[in-house]
């Protein structure tokens with residue numbers, strides 16, 4: 001029998017990568033884990049919920065199901081996410097909206113669905129998964145960066161609003177991890193060979209994908225979530241990723257923006 005108090009935890013985007021590793025780990029530690037995604041991972045050990053975070057009804061039904069089974073919901077990991085790659089000129093507005101719909105409005109939807117129960121309980125934990133990339137923008141990831149910056153900003157306001165109800169809001173900013181994100185990445189329909197950005201785009205994407213494929217093991221992320229879920233007083237923000245990515249954040253405070261951008265353009269071979 002585990003010494004850890006068992007908590008009811010909802011994890012969105014649990015069918016792959018960071019969400020899957022976290023769902024399996026928390027389940028193994030005797031938490032009551034509900035893993036939500038559009039598809040389910042084969043052999044999932046936790047309870048799976050079919051939930052598209054883009055869909056109001058699906059999110060509400062999923063949260064209602066957890067509450068009717070468990071009577072409470074202690075923690076939520078807003079982790080579901082997609083990445084559209086392409087230049088701002090090439091990506092269509094529909095693609096930009098899709099990016100924001102899942103990464104930002106999806107998390108907002110889940111927050112709005114779980115907050116009434118958390119307020120009634122007088123306790124709860126919401127962890128929103130942003131990205132180191134929200135602090136240092138990369139070329140050809142503009143709408144992805146926007147979605148994660150929006151999530152960070154919303155989380156800061158939410159944290160102040162819900163603190164009087166005993167609810168904690170935490171932002172996770174991961175760097176590169178080896179997950180399905182690389183193969184799931186969507187490319188804008190107009191990023192084909194005839195794009196004015198084609199060569200630079202492909203060079204940059206090669207570096208981005210190389211770094212993701214050699215990134216950290218998702219188990220490291222899962223261990224940090226385990227720690228936060230057990231913590232009485234979590235910090236507002238956690239950065240987790242390879243050392244060189246965490247260190248790259250430091251010069252931002254002191255270097256002129258043009259120097260930092262020149263460094264990013266050089267590293268990502270954006271020209």
Ligand SMILES: NC(=O)c1ccc[n+]([C@@H]2O[C@H](COP(=O)([O-])OP(=O)(O)OC[C@H]3O[C@@H](n4cnc5c(N)ncnc54)[C@H](OP(=O)(O)O)[C@@H]3O)[C@@H](O)[C@H]2O)c1
Pocket residue numbers: 012013014015016017018019036037038039040051052053054079080081082102106129130131132173174175176177178179180181182184212215
């Ligand atoms: N890997 C990295 O290096 C990295 C770095 C920084 C931040 N992140 C963030 O970490 C989070 C997890 O990504 P990952 O790396 O684990 O990628 P992943 O392996 O591609 O997993 C993404 C998960 O999100 C789910 N998802 C996507 N759209 C969804 C929707 N509309 N409704 C419900 N679930 C949806 C996917 O499941 P279904 O397709 O089955 O729905 C999948 O389970 C994302 O928010 C990502 O932006 C990742």
